[in-house]
Amino acid sequence: MEPGDIIYEGKAKTLYEHPEDENLAVMEFRDDITAYNMQKVDTVEGKGVYNCLISAKLFEVLEEAGLPTHYEELLDERRMIVKRLDMFPLEVIVRNIATGSLVERLPFEEGQELEPPIVEFCYKSDEYGDPLVNRDHIKALGLAEDTEVDVMKELALRVNEILSEFLKDHDIILVDFKLEFGKTKDGEIVIADEISPDTCRFWDAETGQSLDKDIFRKDEGDVLAGYREAAERILRDDEEKAAMLPRE
Numbered sequence: 001m002e003p004g005d006i007i008y009e010g011k012a013k014t015l016y017e018h019p020e021d022e023n024l025a026v027m028e029f030r031d032d033i034t035a036y037n038m039q040k041v042d043t044v045e046g047k048g049v050y051n052c053l054i055s056a057k058l059f060e061v062l063e064e065a066g067l068p069t070h071y072e073e074l075l076d077e078r079r080m081i082v083k084r085l086d087m088f089p090l091e092v093i094v095r096n097i098a099t100g101s102l103v104e105r106l107p108f109e110e111g112q113e114l115e116p117p118i119v120e121f122c123y124k125s126d127e128y129g130d131p132l133v134n135r136d137h138i139k140a141l142g143l144a145e146d147t148e149v150d151v152m153k154e155l156a157l158r159v160n161e162i163l164s165e166f167l168k169d170h171d172i173i174l175v176d177f178k179l180e181f182g183k184t185k186d187g188e189i190v191i192a193d194e195i196s197p198d199t200c201r202f203w204d205a206e207t208g209q210s211l212d213k214d215i216f217r218k219d220e221g222d223v224l225a226g227y228r229e230a231a232e233r234i235l236r237d238d239e240e241k242a243a244m245l246p247r248e
């Protein structure tokens, strides 16, 4: 399928118009990787394929559990069809283990278990560096209604339960992750964007080794090998997607 015009070119993905349906879009996962608000930028050949296939699988897992997502179908190993949404300019972060910016900001111990999990909202803005916002900020800035914040938080916690269990069965600990939400033209709030090693922290259940973007953030070695390992585990019961993985 030939996609239509570009709707938006972001830091790691490009969104195209769907050639036939204005309520859909084509999402392409590129190989660009960035961290620390663009202070670190690179291209990792093949990364987009891993992120696309992992996201497709995890969206399918959520759909099967009855959660609303923007995912429609995989077009090829780098592109998926999604519902075209009106996005909330928010990043919703769920944390099961303290690490990353949390331990820099607050007196949590690195690796400390967080039970119940912590949910954070950030304003998605490169200009302001994605700052944390609370309910009052969200309301005053008109980013979302109070009731919409409640829906997003509840969905984020359900995603955490479902994916933590699925990933545990695939020898991965879901440490933390970021979600984005959007609204369909009928007003339904659905889980959007991607769920991948770019947006989640995945730790090897045995060794605690990172299989995600922390390898890039911290210069800890072969980023692609980490993403490949995550993909192979996540897709090991899904022959169709596993067959689309790049040959080593």
Ligand code: ADP
Residues within 6 Å of the ligand: 008, 009, 010, 011, 012, 013, 014, 015, 025, 070, 082, 083, 084, 085, 086, 087, 180, 182, 192, 193, 194
């Ligand atoms: P960024 O905007 O952070 O640079 P990406 O390169 O990942 O990020 O670009 C993807 C963009 O598409 C993001 O801005 C995201 O909010 C937006 N988006 C994700 N899913 C949808 C969707 N279903 N409909 C419309 N926009 C979406």
Ligand code: UDP
Residues within 6 Å of the ligand: 091, 093, 099, 100, 101, 102, 130, 176, 177, 178, 198, 199, 200, 201, 213
């Ligand atoms: N995250 C993300 N995009 C962002 C910020 C965070 O996908 O703009 C994800 C990140 O991959 C991690 C979780 O959200 O899984 C928590 O990230 P943290 O706040 O610790 O940020 P970082 O360490 O990246 O500054």
